[in-house]
Amino acid sequence: MGNVTMYLLYLTCIFPLFTRGTTGQTTTSESSSIPYSNSYGTIVQKSCAVQTESSSLTYLVDTTGSMYDDFLQLKIVNSWLLDRVTARFPCGVRQYTMVEFNDPTVGPVRIAESKKVFGDFFNSLVATGGGDCPELAMQGLELALQNSPPSSFILVLTDASAKDYYNTTLINNIYSLIASTQSQVFFLITGLCGSMSDPDFLVYRNIAAASFGHVFQVSLSDLNKVFNYLDFTLSRPSNSSERLFSGEYTAGNNSGTFPVADNYTSLIITTDGVIYSIRVLGPDSIPLQLKKIISETWGSMYVVYNPGHGIWTIIIYAGSQYSIRVEGFTAVNISATADCSECHPNATCEESFGSVECRCRDGFIGDGFTCSDIDECAYPWTNNCSYGICQNTFGSYTCVCQSGFTLSGSACIDINECASPELNRCHSSASCINYYGYYSCVCPSGYFGDGFHCEVDECRNGPCGLGNECIKSIGSYSCSDPCTNHTVLNEPWRSTSSIYDYRYNCDNSKNGWYRFIGSGGVRMPETCSPEYGCGTLASIWLSGSHPRLSDGIVNRTVCSSWSANCCLWSSTVQIKACPGGYHVYKLQGTPYNHCTLSYCTDPSTVVNNTCAADEEWKLKDGSYGCYCKDKYAVTGVADIRPDLTCNVYDMSVTFHKCQLKTLSLDAASVTLKDSSCFGLHDDPSTNTFTIRSQLQAGRCGLQINKNETHAIYKNTLYFTVESTGIITRDEELVVTLSCSYPLDMLISLNTVVNPLFGSTNISVGGTGQLTAYMALYKDNSYLTPYEGSEVKLSSKSMLYIGVFVQGGDTSQYVVVMKNCYATPTANPSDAVKYYIIKDSCPNKQDSTISVLENGASRKGRLSLQVFKFVGNYTNVYVHCAISLCDVTAGSCSPSCTGFGSRSAAAEETYQLKVGPIIREDLFTTGGCIGPHVPSALLGSVLLLMIQALLV
Numbered sequence: 018m019g020n021v022t023m024y025l026l027y028l029t030c031i032f033p034l035f036t037r038g039t040t041g042q043t044t045t046s047e048s049s050s051i052p053y054s055n056s057y058g059t060i061v062q063k064s065c066a067v068q069t070e071s072s073s074l075t076y077l078v079d080t081t082g083s084m085y086d087d088f089l090q091l092k093i094v095n096s097w098l099l100d101r102v103t104a105r106f107p108c109g110v111r112q113y114t115m116v117e118f119n120d121p122t123v124g125p126v127r128i129a130e131s132k133k134v135f136g137d138f139f140n141s142l143v144a145t146g147g148g149d150c151p152e153l154a155m156q157g158l159e160l161a162l163q164n165s166p167p168s169s170f171i172l173v174l175t176d177a178s179a180k181d182y183y184n185t186t187l188i189n190n191i192y193s194l195i196a197s198t199q200s201q202v203f204f205l206i207t208g209l210c211g212s213m214s215d216p217d218f219l220v221y222r223n224i225a226a227a228s229f230g231h232v233f234q235v236s237l238s239d240l241n242k243v244f245n246y247l248d249f250t251l252s253r254p255s256n257s258s259e260r261l262f263s264g265e266y267t268a269g270n271n272s273g274t275f276p277v278a279d280n281y282t283s284l285i286i287t288t289d290g291v292i293y294s295i296r297v298l299g300p301d302s303i304p305l306q307l308k309k310i311i312s313e314t315w316g317s318m319y320v321v322y323n324p325g326h327g328i329w330t331i332i333i334y335a336g337s338q339y340s341i342r343v344e345g346f347t348a349v350n351i352s353a354t355a356d357c358s359e360c361h362p363n364a365t366c367e368e369s370f371g372s373v374e375c376r377c378r379d380g381f382i383g384d385g386f387t388c389s390d391i392d393e394c395a396y397p398w399t400n401n402c403s404y405g406i407c408q409n410t411f412g413s414y415t416c417v418c419q420s421g422f423t424l425s426g427s428a429c430i431d432i433n434e435c436a437s438p439e440l441n442r443c444h445s446s447a448s449c450i451n452y453y454g455y456y457s458c459v460c461p462s463g464y465f466g467d468g469f470h471c472e473v474d475e476c477r478n479g480p481c482g483l484g485n486e487c488i489k490s491i492g493s494y495s496c497s498d499p500c501t502n503h504t505v506l507n508e509p510w511r512s513t514s515s516i517y518d519y520r521y522n523c524d525n526s527k528n529g530w531y532r533f534i535g536s537g538g539v540r541m542p543e544t545c546s547p548e549y550g551c552g553t554l555a556s557i558w559l560s561g562s563h564p565r566l567s568d569g570i571v572n573r574t575v576c577s578s579w580s581a582n583c584c585l586w587s588s589t590v591q592i593k594a595c596p597g598g599y600h601v602y603k604l605q606g607t608p609y610n611h612c613t614l615s616y617c618t619d620p621s622t623v624v625n626n627t628c629a630a631d632e633e634w635k636l637k638d639g640s641y642g643c644y645c646k647d648k649y650a651v652t653g654v655a656d657i658r659p660d661l662t663c664n665v666y667d668m669s670v671t672f673h674k675c676q677l678k679t680l681s682l683d684a685a686s687v688t689l690k691d692s693s694c695f696g697l698h699d700d701p702s703t704n705t706f707t708i709r710s711q712l713q714a715g716r717c718g719l720q721i722n723k724n725e726t727h728a729i730y731k732n733t734l735y736f737t738v739e740s741t742g743i744i745t746r747d748e749e750l751v752v753t754l755s756c757s758y759p760l761d762m763l764i765s766l767n768t769v770v771n772p773l774f775g776s777t778n779i780s781v782g783g784t785g786q787l788t789a790y791m792a793l794y795k796d797n798s799y800l801t802p803y804e805g806s807e808v809k810l811s812s813k814s815m816l817y818i819g820v821f822v823q824g825g826d827t828s829q830y831v832v833v834m835k836n837c838y839a840t841p842t843a844n845p846s847d848a849v850k851y852y853i854i855k856d857s858c859p860n861k862q863d864s865t866i867s868v869l870e871n872g873a874s875r876k877g878r879l880s881l882q883v884f885k886f887v888g889n890y891t892n893v894y895v896h897c898a899i900s901l902c903d904v905t906a907g908s909c910s911p912s913c914t915g916f917g918s919r920s921a922a923a924e925e926t927y928q929l930k931v932g933p934i935i936r937e938d939l940f941t942t943g944g945c946i947g948p949h950v951p952s953a954l955l956g957s958v959l960l961l962m963i964q965a966l967l968v
């Protein structure tokens with residue numbers, strides 16, 4: 018693939034040595050440059066008018082499992098190398114070939130034209146397979162040579178010898194491929210299977226020598242040294258080098274000579290073998306200073322810049338068999354105008370034979386026309402900071418010591434900051450402790466602070482008293498009562514009898530004061546707790562007794578049960594008994610600072626209903642407690658919002674005790690204006706108390722306002738508020754209760770101080786307690802009852818009698834006045850009866866009787882003139898037998914047309930009585946019957962008696 022294209026490119030690019038300047042416009046390198054970032058930082062990338070063919074690069078990579086570590090390092094070094102080559106030789110193009118070999122297979126071969134794709138090939142390599150140490154390196158090399166263009170640069174990456182070295186057919190193929198392609202083979206060996214003199218390793222040296230390559234035996238950490246060299250040889254066009262000399266020698270002193278032509282700007286001298294000394298003499302026989310690229314026991318590489326032309330001599334003293342090779346390199350970055358001014362200021366300029374080569378100085382990278390600073394600190398192998406830390410500088414780097422260290426010679430040594438006050442920030446009273454690389458300051462005992470600041474710790478004298486904690490802070494201290502300042506733990510699993518399967522609760526991060534509440538119990542057990550109990554593995558119990566209130570804060574030992582040992586680990590906690598009967602514990606982690614340990618609670622200490630119904634357990638002002646639920650929360654007396662209820666017989670006001678408690682008030686603080694009359698009902702289930710005021714005129718300080726339609730009742734409650742402080746002040750909180758009722762027969766009874774009425778309790782299935790009333794009213798509104806113990810009426814007065822039923826659910830019942838009659842005594846069975854209503858119907862013989870309402874609602878109304886039924890008795894009582902009639906069973910209105918009404922036999926009747934009614938004119942006329950009505954009165958008395966006989 019891609020071979021045709023590559024060859025065309027190769028042919029067109031093989032001759033030009035110039036990389037730039039052909040267009041003439043690029044007079045300054047900056048104008049055609051684009052900055053870009055790579056692993057060096059920002060360097061300048063050229064846009065190339067002409068691209069130059071460079072040696073193709075082939076990697077033959079051992080992908081057996083043992084290469085895993087090598088890959089990690091090689092991937093980094095490879096991308097660094099490719100970046101660097103691109104920076105040095107920005108306009109070069111080459112074929113990149115990746116050949117893998119494993120055991121027992123070799124391949125695949127992958128070819129790329131961009132370093133990016135090639136980098137991706139490399140990064141996708143996976144080390145796997147193999148097994149025995151030597152691998153199929155030779156078969157792989159044959160494949161690599163077959164797939165690489167002439168003059169390729171082949172790098173074999175392996176950590177093993179070649180197991181296929183004995184296949185002479187194969188080895189011969191390799192040699193003939195090397196001879197025909199002139200490719201150079203380099204071996205980068207990071208391991209050895211046996212000895213360096215084994216034939217499976219020697220084959221590498223022989224092939225390297227024959228191809229003008231080299232065997233690098235490096236540890237992984239030294240890979241960069243090799244890549245430094247690759248960088249030099251890859252950053253140039255093909256055919257820009259010449260093989261000048263090669264020789265194989267045995268141990269001892271040897272020398273060789275070679276001619277150097279005038280077209281070389283550098284020589285590379287490569288040795289392979291253990292060499293003790295090397296000297297190179299130029300044509301003038303003066304020894305040259307060699308610039309070392311690599312110098313290892315197994316071989317070295319040197320570069321000589323601007324070699325003089327003539328005959329050179331090389332003298333070597335070696336400890337074993339060795340080989341030596343010299344290559345000459347021609348100029349690369351040549352100025353088109355042969356003018357040094359084209360070189361970058363940070364490049365050197367070398368003139369030779371009419372051409373000018375620009376070469377970036379050490380510490381810079383580029384093609385000589387542009388040079389960028391190398392960030393030597395970016396890779397460990399590009400700097401030599403064996404001490405301290407690397408800091409990049411322009412064109413170089415420095416090694417600086419970390420803080421706390423100072424440079425002494427070529428080492429960073431610890432600074433003893435405690436040696437002098439200028440070197441540390443410790444407070445004058447603190448002691449300074451020097452450590453390797455840092456120091457610390459410690460306040461003296463009895464002092465508080467971080468060492469940089471120290472102050473006297475007031476807490477050491479216990480200024481907060483027995484039961485309080487002293488908390489020191491900078492500049493002050495505060496006292497905290499753990500009874501009010503603590504965290505609540507309410508987990509049920511803490512109980513020693515907990516049945517929770519989850520056993521991994523861990524308290525090792527608990528730090529501070531805690532209180533146990535809830536269904537698990539409120540105190541720690543004082544006896545050994547079970548292993549695997551309390552929702553944990555090693556449960557913690559209190560080895561000792563709980564303190565009493567007077568003990569204040571005490572120290573106690575807690576133990577944790579594990580390994581059949583009740584107290585395998587123990588530590589100290591602080592405990593305080595609090596008013597209110599609970600305890601708080603200061604926990605600091607667990608006895609053994611590990612999971613899984615947790616503190617237990619004793620299930621026998623469970624306290625139920627700690628909060629009242631209108632309260633809840635919550636955190637307020639930093640402490641937990643029972644507080645009024647939000648809807649009842651108060652901050653002052655003005656917030657007290659009692660619930661007012663207007664009942665038929667009374668009005669009541671209900672206070673939430675939590676509100677009063679918040680203000681330090683209670684039921685005892687409340688009085689009615691008439692303190693003799695105080696109906697207080699305490700309801701623990703709702704945490705309320707209720708004060709009732711009867712709706713009876715003249716009682717309990719009730720005030721009444723009455724108009725034609727309504728009665729408005731008012732009463733006033735007083736709170737005595739004792740304010741805290743030295744001076745006790747009494748404040749009065751006045752709560753006015755006010756209920757307004759539409760006037761009716763009942764309400765109107767309440768509006769008079771001493772109404773005259775009769776009542777009886779009745780009950781009908783399922784209606785609850787009912788009361789039936791009968792009262793006398795002054796007019797036909799039936800809203801102005803008579804008051805007092807008796808009613809005095811003149812004979813001409815009209816009497817208005819009202820009957821009604823109150824209370825319970827009576828919606829389906831109506832009142833039926835069955836029999837209403839007058840008697841001269843209070844006895845309803847008095848033989849003398851004057852009927853007003855009989856069998857639900859009015860007495861037809863008394864035309865003054867008028868029944869306004871009967872059997873139609875919960876009340877009955879009737880009126881009549883007084884004299885007719887009073888007769889000549891002084892006192893008269895009115896009795897009514899009433900029944901409740903179920904309207905859902907048919908009409909209850911009496912039919913008084915003379916044809917009978919609904920049978921009432923089964924209905925229960927209730928007897929009502931009101932009286933006495935005293936006929937006023939009997940007294941005012943001195944016991945005589947008035948002149949104008951004598952016959953009528955007699956008649957009616959007679960009638961009364963006849964009626965009585967009929968009953």
Ligand SMILES: *[C@@H]1O[C@H](CO)[C@@H](O)[C@H](O)[C@H]1NC(C)=O
Pocket residue numbers: 156159184185186187190
């Ligand atoms: C030796 O190498 C040749 C060429 O690669 C190959 O065809 C042959 O199978 C190899 N012989 C053995 C025994 O592996």
Ligand SMILES: *[C@@H]1O[C@H](CO)[C@@H](O)[C@H](O)[C@H]1NC(C)=O
Pocket residue numbers: 256257258259278279280347
């Ligand atoms: C360098 O010069 C020598 C002799 O003058 C010549 O053989 C050789 O090809 C030249 N090399 C290059 C790369 O130009």
Ligand SMILES: *[C@@H]1O[C@H](CO)[C@@H](O)[C@H](O)[C@H]1NC(C)=O
Pocket residue numbers: 362363411412
């Ligand atoms: C060349 O490098 C020196 C430091 O070595 C620096 O001061 C100077 O500014 C550099 N010149 C340019 C053009 O980058």
Ligand SMILES: *[C@@H]1O[C@H](CO)[C@@H](O)[C@H](O)[C@H]1NC(C)=O
Pocket residue numbers: 488495496497498502503529530639
């Ligand atoms: C409560 O205790 C904590 C820590 O023990 C403390 O920081 C805080 O100031 C205390 N709060 C009060 C109101 O005392």
Ligand SMILES: *[C@@H]1O[C@H](CO)[C@@H](O)[C@H](O)[C@H]1NC(C)=O
Pocket residue numbers: 570571572589
């Ligand atoms: C309780 O223990 C603490 C250290 O844990 C100690 O400072 C303190 O003095 C002890 N208190 C008592 C009353 O022993």
